[in-house]
Amino acid sequence: MTAYLAWMEWRRLMRTPLAWTVLGLSLCLLSWQFLATLEIFSGMQPSNRSLGLSHHLGLQLFGLASVLILIITPILTIRSFSEAFRNGSYALLSSAPLANITILSGKFLGILIFQLLFTLMPLLLCLSLCIGTELDYGLLLAASLGLFLLSALFTAIGLYFSTLNENPGIAAAGSYGLLLLISLLDQNTESGSFIHWLAWPSHYLDLQLGLVRISDLAYFLILMSLFLGLALYRLDKRRSG
């Protein structure tokens, strides 16, 4: 049933102009960044190139993609619960023979299908160069994995805030607040401290550079599980009042 719910959520999302607008605008911005990176790289003297093209793409293109995913995700996740609570459509799920964990997993996976499409865009742009140049496929795959894990983490955070409030505006504001906070936590904090560890940019940077480390994967999976667990707690709590 989780798979059907995910499929249903994805189909519903793709029926909205929002999804297509987001994908279209993101593709334009990513393409612009892609061309700009190529232009800068091709204008550099070979002797000044300390990093290869794949590294440049990993840093520039996937860097922009992470910013875009931060902006997009709360807009997608508020629909899942906050808006459904407000317009009454959540009763369809809450009165159906479904456990809260099935509902949450279905909605989470439904958004992840969309995020997967988004993740493929920078990867496909990079792969378009494979005919004319040599690419570091491992690095590009690692960066794509990083972007997907980042979008899964942001989705879990967005879903948690979506379960907190019936007002989609407040839910979105809360998501943006926390996402910005964990984006900036590594600024002016001691490297190696817990607060520093909570910030996502350093973990994402490793993957952008092609370094797949267990500690970075664990960071994304732990925080994602934490916020999904909190969202599940909120759904149970909402039922019991």
Place this chain on the structure above:
Amino acid sequence: MPELLTTTQLSRHFGGTAVVQPIDLQLRQGDILGLLGPNGAGKSTIMRMLCGDLAPSGGRINICGEDLLKRSIHAKRFIGYLPERPPLHREQTVDEFLWDCAHLRGLKRNQVQQAREQAKQRCGLEQTGRRLIRKLSKGFQQRVGLAQAIIHNPRVIILDEPTDGLDPVQIRQVRELIQELAQHRGVILSSHILPEIEASCNRVTILQQGKSVYSGEITPPQQTCYRVGLEQQQAVEAITELNAVAAAEQLHTDSYRITLATGYQASDLSQQIVARGWGLVELKAERLSLEQLYIQATTGGLS
């Protein structure tokens, strides 16, 4: 006949406020049970608890032998629920939405198509399958909400204000549909509109401030009243002194509504009036209307 739904001492608190005080409900096959009460009486809260959307603070809910609190997923298979605001995905077409609803309610793949067509036919949606729900009128959206509630052929149908927003013809169609559905099922519907309950239900529970103040037949036989006309005007106190009279109410100068005391017949009443020489000119049985029942119940006249 076995009971489809029973609640035992069902209650709900929000913070320190008792929104629903302990209430016992029973629903059998063929029953259309109306929950009647003013806004804020706790009708929707009870409905939400019955469909598993809200956990009760106390008490139990049993649906077709399954405990809704302990085995909610099993119990919910027997329920169809239409809340006050129809739970619709407005960006979908009617066909897509009902298709998803059938899957969510646990129907098998080979049953979905037939269930959807049957629900559409019952709710008069045959011509609207390919239309977007957001483009439908409020009345048709209400019908789609009703269709999702019955698509899996549930044993218990819970309808919160089902005729809200419908025109008189549609209201009549929905009432007929509810009557038809109740033949092999049980239906609970809530409304604050008395004629709606009176037209659709055979039993009623009247709620006031979260408390059940009356539960039973819409026209209980023991509450039969008589309209009595007298040539000579009498004080109400004089009439209530008669052995056959439990309660009396003056309607006009020479007209009274009399409730018989237990064990007395209309013939006893007429004999006692004639014996006093008050000049009996009219004695007519008057069924207690739901409105009278409601007013008596909410003002403390019924227990």
